[in-house]
Amino acid sequence: MKNRNNSEFRIPNSQFAPTLCFPGTEKSCFACCPPIRSKGYEHIQYKSMVRRVLRENTLAFAGSSKSVRPITGLSCWALGYLDNEYKTVGCLLHPAKNMGEDLRFRVDYGEKCSRESCLEAKTFLELKTSERKFWLSLTDGLDAFSYSSRRFNPLFKLMGWGVGLLQQIAFDENNKATTRHAFFRRYPFFSTGLNPRANAYALRQVIGKCKIDLLKSDAFRVRFEAFSGCISVRLKDGVFPSPEAPYTHLLGLDRQFLDFLRLSAGISRIEAEEALRLKEIVDTAITEFKSEESDRIP
Numbered sequence: 001m002k003n004r005n006n007s008e009f010r011i012p013n014s015q016f017a018p019t020l021c022f023p024g025t026e027k028s029c030f031a032c033c034p035p036i037r038s039k040g041y042e043h044i045q046y047k048s049m050v051r052r053v054l055r056e057n058t059l060a061f062a063g064s065s066k067s068v069r070p071i072t073g074l075s076c077w078a079l080g081y082l083d084n085e086y087k088t089v090g091c092l093l094h095p096a097k098n099m100g101e102d103l104r105f106r107v108d109y110g111e112k113c114s115r116e117s118c119l120e121a122k123t124f125l126e127l128k129t130s131e132r133k134f135w136l137s138l139t140d141g142l143d144a145f146s147y148s149s150r151r152f153n154p155l156f157k158l159m160g161w162g163v164g165l166l167q168q169i170a171f172d173e174n175n176k177a178t179t180r181h182a183f184f185r186r187y188p189f190f191s192t193g194l195n196p197r198a199n200a201y202a203l204r205q206v207i208g209k210c211k212i213d214l215l216k217s218d219a220f221r222v223r224f225e226a227f228s229g230c231i232s233v234r235l236k237d238g239v240f241p242s243p244e245a246p247y248t249h250l251l252g253l254d255r256q257f258l259d260f261l262r263l264s265a266g267i268s269r270i271e272a273e274e275a276l277r278l279k280e281i282v283d284t285a286i287t288e289f290k291s292e293e294s295d296r297i298p
């Protein structure tokens with residue numbers, strides 16, 4: 001998993017397209033390495049111990065060996081430092097570290113390692129290079145440990161609001177680099193405790209193409225949170241569990257709407273017709289909420 005995009009592991013130049021895994025030479029993400037972790041585990045919680053292990057792994061790494069040695073416990077022997085200054089952390093078996101040869105078969109999870117990527121990394125890849133750089137400016141000053149932490153790296157949460165909104169904000173800000181503090185001061189909405197993926201559908205409808213300024217209002221955040229809570233309860237109360245129905249996430253409807261059903265209303269299985277009925281309810285409620293918001297504009 002980690003640094004799947006180690007292929008970008010080279011000195012950044014003007015053509016360099018950063019990834020969420022490997023944003024540059026100052027830091028990297030290794031949050032999903034190794035694949036077996038206890039729930040809520042973050043490397044930063046055990047920073048000194050992990051740093052010692054990373055140093056040992058890097059020094060002990062025998063690049064020329066082809067022997068297979070499975071990952072044991074919660075640590076992978078192939079996770080180490082990628083640069084001489086010990087700033088970036090990643091997979092020592094990645095092709096980018098081995099003249100194009102993928103050596104990840106040397107651990108039990110090799111296939112999983114090269115195949116998978118987190119949702120946030122996928123969302124990030126949909127952004128243009130200039131937009132990626134804008135969002136990455138919010139992580140300036142983080143080291144590999146804090147950058148790999150869902151608690152300290154705001155991008156993990158922000159990616160959940162969806163590519164469209166992320167692009168709109170970057171456009172509105174002329175892709176001009178900012179700081180975390182300045183960004184959250186300017187957009188207090190994003191300090192919300194709401195789950196972004198569960199609420200991205202509703203927010204996208206409310207903001208549309210030209211109401212970004214609403215995100216600069218803390219009062220709007222409070223109203224949206226209340227709206228989100230109400231509509232979620234309304235759906236939960238209005239649907240009967242149907243254990244035989246298709247999984248919600250497999251229906252061919254708007255992806256963000258399906259996330260709303262699953263993550264906000266807790267509906268994991270539903271017939272397509274029923275989902276469409278709920279969509280009508282949600283869309284009507286959103287239209288009413290939008291109209292109330294419009295009435296507030298002096």
Ligand code: SF4
Nearest residue numbers: 002003021029032118
């Ligand atoms: S957690 Fe996501 S961003 Fe971080 S290394 Fe893994 S795939 Fe990349």
Ligand code: SF4
Nearest residue numbers: 033076078079091113
């Ligand atoms: S083999 Fe590489 S990608 Fe897989 S868990 Fe180990 S360090 Fe991470």
